[in-house]
Amino acid sequence: MAVVVSxxxxxxxxxxxxxxxxICAGAAIIAGCSAASADDRAAPxxxxxxxxxxxxxxxxxLDRTAAQRLRHLAxxxxxxxxxxxxxxxxxxTDTASTPAVIGRYVVSGNRVRFxxxxxxxxxxxxxxxxxxxxxxxxxxxGATRATPLTYRFALPSVTRDRTARITGVYPSVARVPSNLLxxxxxxxAPMEPGNALEHxxxxxxxxxxxxxxxxxxxxxxxxxxxxxxxxLFDPGRVKRGVRTNVEAGAPLVAGRRYRLVIDDGWTDGxxxxxxxxxxxxxxxxxxxxxxxxxxxxxxxxxxASTRAPLQVSFGEPLDHALATGMLALLDxxxxxxxxxxxxxxxDSTWTFTPAFPWLAGDYTLRVAGxxxxxxxxxxxxxxxxxxxxxxxxxDRDVAGTTRTVRVRVR
Amino acid sequence: xxxxxxxARIALGVAGTMALLATKDGATAADLSDRxxxxxxxxxxxxxxxxxxxxxxxxxxxxLFVADPRGAAIYAIDVGDTYRxxxxxxxxxxDVDGKIAAALGTTRDQIRIVDMVAHPTSQSLYFSLTRGxxxxxxxxxxxxxxxxxxxxVLPLENIRNARADIxxxxxxxxxxxxxxxxxxxxxxxxALVEGELYIAGLGNEEFASTLRRMPYPFVGKEASTxxxxxxxxxxxxxxxxxxxxxxxxxxxxxxxxxxxxGCSPIVTLARDELAAGKHVRGKTVAExxxxxxxxxxxxxxxxxxxxxxxxxxxxxxxxxxDPEQLANAKPMTSSVKQAWExxxxxxxxxxxxxxxxxxxxxxxxxxxxxxDIETGSLDVVSQSMRWL
Numbered sequence: 001m002a003v004v005v006s007x008x009x010x011x012x013x014x015x016x017x018x019x020x021x022x023i024c025a026g027a028a029i030i031a032g033c034s035a036a037s038a039d040d041r042a043a044p045x046x047x048x049x050x051x052x053x054x055x056x057x058x059x060x061x062l063d064r065t066a067a068q069r070l071r072h073l074a075x076x077x078x079x080x081x082x083x084x085x086x087x088x089x090x091x092x093t094d095t096a097s098t099p100a101v102i103g104r105y106v107v108s109g110n111r112v113r114f115x116x117x118x119x120x121x122x123x124x125x126x127x128x129x130x131x132x133x134x135x136x137x138x139x140x141x142g143a144t145r146a147t148p149l150t151y152r153f154a155l156p157s158v159t160r161d162r163t164a165r166i167t168g169v170y171p172s173v174a175r176v177p178s179n180l181l182x183x184x185x186x187x188x189a190p191m192e193p194g195n196a197l198e199h200x201x202x203x204x205x206x207x208x209x210x211x212x213x214x215x216x217x218x219x220x221x222x223x224x225x226x227x228x229x230x231x232l233f234d235p236g237r238v239k240r241g242v243r244t245n246v247e248a249g250a251p252l253v254a255g256r257r258y259r260l261v262i263d264d265g266w267t268d269g270x271x272x273x274x275x276x277x278x279x280x281x282x283x284x285x286x287x288x289x290x291x292x293x294x295x296x297x298x299x300x301x302x303x304a305s306t307r308a309p310l311q312v313s314f315g316e317p318l319d320h321a322l323a324t325g326m327l328a329l330l331d332x333x334x335x336x337x338x339x340x341x342x343x344x345x346x347d348s349t350w351t352f353t354p355a356f357p358w359l360a361g362d363y364t365l366r367v368a369g370x371x372x373x374x375x376x377x378x379x380x381x382x383x384x385x386x387x388x389x390x391x392x393x394x395d396r397d398v399a400g401t402t403r404t405v406r407v408r409v410r
Numbered sequence: 411x412x413x414x415x416x417x418a419r420i421a422l423g424v425a426g427t428m429a430l431l432a433t434k435d436g437a438t439a440a441d442l443s444d445r446x447x448x449x450x451x452x453x454x455x456x457x458x459x460x461x462x463x464x465x466x467x468x469x470x471x472x473x474l475f476v477a478d479p480r481g482a483a484i485y486a487i488d489v490g491d492t493y494r495x496x497x498x499x500x501x502x503x504x505d506v507d508g509k510i511a512a513a514l515g516t517t518r519d520q521i522r523i524v525d526m527v528a529h530p531t532s533q534s535l536y537f538s539l540t541r542g543x544x545x546x547x548x549x550x551x552x553x554x555x556x557x558x559x560x561x562x563v564l565p566l567e568n569i570r571n572a573r574a575d576i577x578x579x580x581x582x583x584x585x586x587x588x589x590x591x592x593x594x595x596x597x598x599x600x601a602l603v604e605g606e607l608y609i610a611g612l613g614n615e616e617f618a619s620t621l622r623r624m625p626y627p628f629v630g631k632e633a634s635t636x637x638x639x640x641x642x643x644x645x646x647x648x649x650x651x652x653x654x655x656x657x658x659x660x661x662x663x664x665x666x667x668x669x670x671x672g673c674s675p676i677v678t679l680a681r682d683e684l685a686a687g688k689h690v691r692g693k694t695v696a697e698x699x700x701x702x703x704x705x706x707x708x709x710x711x712x713x714x715x716x717x718x719x720x721x722x723x724x725x726x727x728x729x730x731x732d733p734e735q736l737a738n739a740k741p742m743t744s745s746v747k748q749a750w751e752x753x754x755x756x757x758x759x760x761x762x763x764x765x766x767x768x769x770x771x772x773x774x775x776x777x778x779x780x781x782d783i784e785t786g787s788l789d790v791v792s793q794s795m796r797w798l
Contacts, residue, residue, distance in 0.1 A: 218524070321614075395689060399618070
């Protein structure tokens with residue numbers, strides 16, 4: 001008597017077993033299997049092709065008594081893995097004991113089906129071990145497992161197309177202050193989090209990478225869609241009076257040119273590498289240690305009864321994300337004006353186009369205290385306050401502060 | 411009247427039986443009553459729909475707090491771990507990421523461990539992690555037992571829990587009038603301190619150091635507060651910076667907080683200052699040296715009854731600080747002479763490297779998730795506090 005289990009890559013034979021082991025992936029396979037299903041006495045020859053993405057493992061041909069007994073076990077009973085266990089195949093050098101894959105077991109008719117807690121993974125090889133005598137008898141306390149019936153299968157690796165690209169970085173301007181605080185890096189598709197710093201490089205004029213420029217964080221700062229990464233310069237190398245800044249040198253030196261290079265080894269959310277590498281060249285100018293001053297912004301007020309845009313020139317580039325979200329326009333009654341905004345000229349100009357024509361009167365541009373420039377100076381206080389000279393705003397809470405600028409429409 | 415009452419009781423009993431029969435998933439009567447929140451904890455039986463797996467903290471009674479930064483929420487979870495292990499022995503689980511990955515049906519390169527904490531009474535270890543990568547990543551909480559290294563996935567689809575929004579956190583679905591918000595808030599550390607959950611972290615847009623506090627059991631957003639935190643570099647430059655980790659401790663008899671920042675000042679502040687205002691200045695008393703992040707902090711008492719703070723660092727050895735010295739320290743007023751030089755209150759560099767996670771364990775040990783620098787294996791190991 002024999003059971004032959006064959007797959008694309010292997011076949012083997014075991015004597016004196018009455019169980020059939022199949023890897024089933026769907027109705028077609030079940031149909032294919034059923035013709036070959038075994039009863040308790042016969043020793044059928046079985047051939048099963050695992051589909052490319054099996055969702056469960058099934059052992060067929062239990063005798064009636066065994067099936068009845070097993071039906072009483074809970075789907076997650078700790079006895080199950082001693083009867084039927086699925087293991088991840090590990091390399092020969094992995095000597096540590098390996099736990100069985102977690103899942104639930106369901107008995108139906110003369111079959112036991114194992115459904116893994118998480119889907120079987122592409123590129124991983126699995127080994128199924130079935131203790132056939134114990135499955136018939138039930139496990140005996142203290143008994144070691146008899147030589148199991150073993151079956152192996154693997155899900156092929158999936159090769160994904162390389163389609164994701166870096167679509168831009170902010171600040172996008174050609175000149176940034178030497179105390180630049182952060183980059184935003186935007187991708188065309190959701191990215192794989194966790195290893196960004198391995199693929200993002202700050203390169204100086206001589207082509208040398210500036211080491212340790214960016215702040216390593218346990219959890220990278222992604223937007224909810226994982227398409228925009230916030231990359232902070234190590235504050236210790238930006239802040240004044242911190243020795244790493246003085247000794248290791250600020251990552252950016254005024255008067256020099258650099259490139260931000262993103263290599264194509266970075267993987268997107270499907271595991272595919274970027275379609276191409278990305279480079280952004282820029283020049284570094286003197287440090288910016290002044291807060292944005294809304295009172296000094298230049299406003300181009302539109303005429304009443306038109307839908308002409310309101311233009312606000314900051315006089316310097318502001319933080320790309322914050323300049324989008326931290327400005328609001330209120331009508332003469334204090335209600336928020338519906339409309340659309342754009343940032344232009346390297347995030348130094350904010351344009352607001354109302355949904356409806358302007359009314360004559362005084363509108364208000366509301367500016368949140370947390371609005372920052374490229375160096376992290378916000379409207380309330382500079383990034384690193386020198387307590388000998390910068391006393392303004394140090395005792396005000398940033399989140400609770402707003403500034404207003406009057407916009408007169410005639 | 412008495413007769414009527416008896417009939418009423420019978421009717422109720424029948425209704426109760428019917429309700430029990432009506433549950434499809436085999437829930438017990440006790441489960442049914444669990445679906446209404448418990449007045450004591452606010453917990454109910456239901457799903458924890460994690461959008462991301464973040465940092466964790468165990469309260470002394472075994473309530474697990476988990477941050478879900480993407481969901482802008484904190485969950486308090488009754489993990490139902492009733493096993494009591496009073497042993498004082500250490501724990502050793504070699505290749506723990508390989509074992510967890512295998513139990514989850516995958517390989518170790520396909521899981522990412524975010525945090526590890528130890529259950530206060532069962533001595534089991536709990537991991538927050540993602541299983542799978544990128545678009546297929548599933549946030550998961552896993553328990554590994556001390557004795558037999560049994561790996562269990564917490565049944566988040568049906569578990570006693572209470573959820574609270576992270577106060578003032580930008581949420582994924584919060585929209586600006588001009589489009590979807592891209593703001594998120596990443597939690598670096600959380601801990602229950604005298605009935606309040608303290609949450610430290612940083613946003614992906616504005617640069618601020620904020621400490622959020624919310625009462626537990628959760629009662630609603632109104633009761634939560636957000637404090638802006640600043641600290642001074644050698645008494646001159648005042649800055650905000652994300653808090654990496656903190657520990658609540660009495661310094662000189664005063665309830666205080668010791669916080670570790672990136673690159674890597676150690677800052678103290680009195681907890682009553684947090685209650686007073688929205689703007690708090692901490693005192694920088696030590697500098698562990700640049701290029702380092704103090705990512706975990708615990709307090710422990712050694713065999714001689716002396717209390718210490720232990721700091722897990724990204725780019726230093728395990729570090730021991732003496733709270734007495736922190737309490738008596740003056741603010742640092744001068745800068746160090748060279749990069750990476752420590753200053754201010756001194757510390758003991760403990761000869762243990764490769765520590766990635768750190769927590770209290772049992773009466774005699776602290777526990778670490780540690781990369782063995784010889785073999786590269788990721789192991790759970792413990793260290794006796796007797797000599798620490």
